[in-house]
Amino acid sequence: xxxxxxxxxxxxxxxxxxxxxxxxxxxxxxxxxxxxxxxxxxxxxxxxxxxxxxxxxxxxxxxxxxxxxxxxxxxxxxxxxxxxxxxxxxxxxxxxxxxxxxxxxxxxxxxxxx
Amino acid sequence: xxxxxxxxxxxxxxxxxxxxxxxxxxxxxxxxxxxxxxxxxxxxxxxxxxxxxxxxxxxxxxxxxxxxxxxxxxxxxxxxxxxxxxxxxxxxxxxxxxxxxxxxxxxxxxxxxx
Numbered sequence: 001x002x003x004x005x006x007x008x009x010x011x012x013x014x015x016x017x018x019x020x021x022x023x024x025x026x027x028x029x030x031x032x033x034x035x036x037x038x039x040x041x042x043x044x045x046x047x048x049x050x051x052x053x054x055x056x057x058x059x060x061x062x063x064x065x066x067x068x069x070x071x072x073x074x075x076x077x078x079x080x081x082x083x084x085x086x087x088x089x090x091x092x093x094x095x096x097x098x099x100x101x102x103x104x105x106x107x108x109x110x111x112x113x114x
Numbered sequence: 115x116x117x118x119x120x121x122x123x124x125x126x127x128x129x130x131x132x133x134x135x136x137x138x139x140x141x142x143x144x145x146x147x148x149x150x151x152x153x154x155x156x157x158x159x160x161x162x163x164x165x166x167x168x169x170x171x172x173x174x175x176x177x178x179x180x181x182x183x184x185x186x187x188x189x190x191x192x193x194x195x196x197x198x199x200x201x202x203x204x205x206x207x208x209x210x211x212x213x214x215x216x217x218x219x220x221x222x223x224x225x226x227x228x
Contacts, residue, residue: 004157042218045217100209105158
């Protein structure tokens, strides 16, 4: 069973540009969440999507957005990039239900803003 | 909101010794506690988890204990090996009106010295 797949793995962008990152969840998983990981701030929750709807959102500015497609694949977008957006962006997927579920992470997308 | 503290931030042990990492959480409604291992350049990988109706769980050399009254849980690794060297993250999770919420600790960098 394939794991969570994220593309691209590495990218370099210039300040002011925008970037789109893609995530394919584990087959059968319907919930996708995104996290930003930096050395100073650790793992910080960005947002979660289920059934093409954003269900939960962390404390990030509106420059950070996302969406989920009908096949559960998800994308996140960061507009007007700032140097501080340099980070590892992690996607995680899980089954959805009324019980607590485990989340499984992808390998991440390393974003460097110069 | 939930706050998860994790100690120590770095830990060095000799190969074959045991390692213990401790986490505390603030929200008594949290009832699912996973642990992740993150190797250099990779995404976090689930290694063990525990739910609030269980006090201890073991999987070969890894065990997790949970004290709900004190609101803390610990990861125990016995007979450590060099390949156990990584960053370990604990997390606390609960369901709310928006779905499942995860809050991560800041991580512990474990070094196993040969």
